[in-house]
Amino acid sequence: MADAASTAGATRPPAQLSGAQGCRAREVLDLVADKWSLGVVDTLSAGPKRFSELKRSIEGISQKMLTVTLRGLERDGILTRTVYAVMPPNVTYELTAVGRTLLDATNPLVQWSLQNISAIDAARAEFDGRADRPTR
Template sequence: MAAPYPEPTFSLAVGQNCRAREILDLVANKWSLGVVDTLEAGPQRFGELKRGIAGISQKMLTSTVRELERDGIITRTVYAVMPPNVVYGLTDLGKTLLAATRPLVRWSLENMAAIDDARSEFDERSREIAPGRPAK
């Protein structure tokens, strides 16, 4: 019996990997990773999540948790109390996403200064080539 998807490769430049790119787009945005990272500490209510993710709006958090729930990354549990209590938590799949993104976050933190230096050097070279161009 043939597999429903082609055997995965490690190049997203290949045309048949559009599904992989689609999934990466869903889980690799800053808000999704922020929710997953925040839920590493354990299940949380919506307000706790919002306070734990600097800069996220209520609308964006609502949209993000819906997508992550749909994708099987988080669970949403509603407790029938007054007022209703809704708690979000990581699924087993969400925990594997967290494990997969940790090395990337670590790399980002370890290389932040080098990237800042490279950007400064690039911007300086760009100004030398095109004088009068505003720096970013």
């Protein structure tokens, strides 16, 4: 029986990150693959959230980084920011249709990460413990 990687390769061509289109793709990947963006997208998968709800839900993110991340994702069309004219002002963030497709695309990567974190930790420990490892 073929493994998942060879089956996936047989059904569609591999993604190309070379050439002009690949350069643009890398630019987009850089925007969403930073430290915080996928956490924001994942948190918004449950529905609209206020800034304070996002801040509480994403462990370790500072107020400044959350602001920068939200602005970037809004600029790229991944989420929308809605301001309600009430006192005090109420602002919510919600995934767009494009943001939902990003969530669909990244869920397999997140699952892969969760399934393989122990193996990666073991490989790192083994690598870091080698006596013959070159140093700078």
